[in-house]
Amino acid sequence: MTNVIDESGILAISTRLQRLSDQLRKDGLLIYKANGIEFEPKWFPVVYTLHLKPVLSVVEIAGEIGYSHPSTISLLKELEKQKLIRSKKDKTDERKRLIQLTEKGKALINDMQPVWNKMIIALTALTDTKNNLMKAIEEVEQQMKSFSFFERAQQL
Amino acid sequence: MTNVIDESGILAISTRLQRLSDQLRKDGLLIYKANGIEFEPKWFPVVYTLHLKPVLSVVEIAGEIGYSHPSTISLLKELEKQKLIRSKKDKTDERKRLIQLTEKGKALINDMQPVWNKMIIALTALTDTKNNLMKAIEEVEQQMKSFSFFERAQQL
DNA sequence: TTTATTTATGTAATTAACTACGTAGTTTTG
DNA sequence: CAAAACTACGTAGTTAATTACATAAATAAA
Numbered sequence: 001m002t003n004v005i006d007e008s009g010i011l012a013i014s015t016r017l018q019r020l021s022d023q024l025r026k027d028g029l030l031i032y033k034a035n036g037i038e039f040e041p042k043w044f045p046v047v048y049t050l051h052l053k054p055v056l057s058v059v060e061i062a063g064e065i066g067y068s069h070p071s072t073i074s075l076l077k078e079l080e081k082q083k084l085i086r087s088k089k090d091k092t093d094e095r096k097r098l099i100q101l102t103e104k105g106k107a108l109i110n111d112m113q114p115v116w117n118k119m120i121i122a123l124t125a126l127t128d129t130k131n132n133l134m135k136a137i138e139e140v141e142q143q144m145k146s147f148s149f150f151e152r153a154q155q156l
Numbered sequence: 157m158t159n160v161i162d163e164s165g166i167l168a169i170s171t172r173l174q175r176l177s178d179q180l181r182k183d184g185l186l187i188y189k190a191n192g193i194e195f196e197p198k199w200f201p202v203v204y205t206l207h208l209k210p211v212l213s214v215v216e217i218a219g220e221i222g223y224s225h226p227s228t229i230s231l232l233k234e235l236e237k238q239k240l241i242r243s244k245k246d247k248t249d250e251r252k253r254l255i256q257l258t259e260k261g262k263a264l265i266n267d268m269q270p271v272w273n274k275m276i277i278a279l280t281a282l283t284d285t286k287n288n289l290m291k292a293i294e295e296v297e298q299q300m301k302s303f304s305f306f307e308r309a310q311q312l
Numbered sequence: 313t314t315t316a317t318t319t320a321t322g323t324a325a326t327t328a329a330c331t332a333c334g335t336a337g338t339t340t341t342g
Numbered sequence: 343c344a345a346a347a348c349t350a351c352g353t354a355g356t357t358a359a360t361t362a363c364a365t366a367a368a369t370a371a372a
Binding site for chain 1 (some may be wrong): 166180184222225252271278286291295305306312
Binding site (some may be wrong): 223 | 327328329330331336337338
């Protein structure tokens with residue numbers, strides 16, 4: 001811990017969060033690879049969403065994963081190239097593209113289950129410290145919902 | 157809380173961290189603006205580092221803030237364009253560029269102090285919940301140092 | 313039933329980080 | 343002390359997200 005940012009305290013919290021996120025994502029990729037799974041961590045939100053809700057439009061997926069719709073479209077393009085998802089027009093609303101997992105996609109999820117389980121165990125061990133990271137995130141999001149960082153700072 | 161990602165638990169922790177980081181950074185920008193300060197949150201690590209250690213080379217700054225040196229160079233270019241920093245060649249080592257704050261940079265830091273204080277208060281209030289976010293981050297980084305996410309998952 | 317508004321999707325340009333590579337000094341080694 | 347290895351910096355290209363804009367279909371309103 002010799003560096004300034006680690007010592008600059010809470011002002012650098014955004015940087016710290018991002019760094020932690022990146023590290024976890026990088027390790028995630030390594031874990032999939034080491035287990036012979038061809039899957040990128042950034043695909044997880046879309047694939048997991050379609051696993052739980054099998055047929056959704058582009059905007060619905062974007063809403064579920066909390067990304068903008070253009071970001072979602074580009075993820076969907078990658079997943080389509082991998083043949084993990086496919087899409088069809090909604091017959092009752094011609095604007096909508098309905099997305100679903102392909103058989104290959106469903107099979108991959110099946111193969112990934114044991115890896116996801118390992119990840120859950122490892123992440124739980126990693127974050128189950130005196131101050132639980134997942135709970136801390138949830139608590140802060142809750143706090144922000146009632147009163148954002150901006151509002152709090154302006155009120156002073 | 158209707159969306160899937162918020163409910164998918166710890167597997168989506170990297171996405172959650174990133175989202176929180178983005179939100180805080182966006183609000184940070186708004187706070188600077190609302191206080192009449194022309195400053196971008198992404199400059200904070202470099203500027204704060206130079207505030208504490210007044211003369212550093214490019215690679216030293218990169219090390220302090222935990223970024224790659226090309227990322228650091230591009231931040232330095234922006235700060236130089238804003239005339240907040242300047243650089244000179246190290247006479248004992250011709251490869252090195254030594255960076256320092258300009259008078260304008262130092263004055264800006266002075267003007268920002270009250271804003272930083274507001275931010276510290278707001279962030280502290282926001283994150284001082286049952287599970288303290290800053291402490292949680294530090295604890296997880298400590299955990300990862302002895303035994304990474306990848307290592308933990310592979311060992312199972 | 314036109315017209316206006318909203319919604320769904322898509323494209324283009326931008327941003328903020330990265331890795332990979334190249335070059336020029338500096339240091340180490342045979 | 344010449345060659346090899348290392349270090350510092352810079353550029354180019356990539357990535358994963360964004361915002362802004364455009365278009366077409368559906369819905370609401372005049």
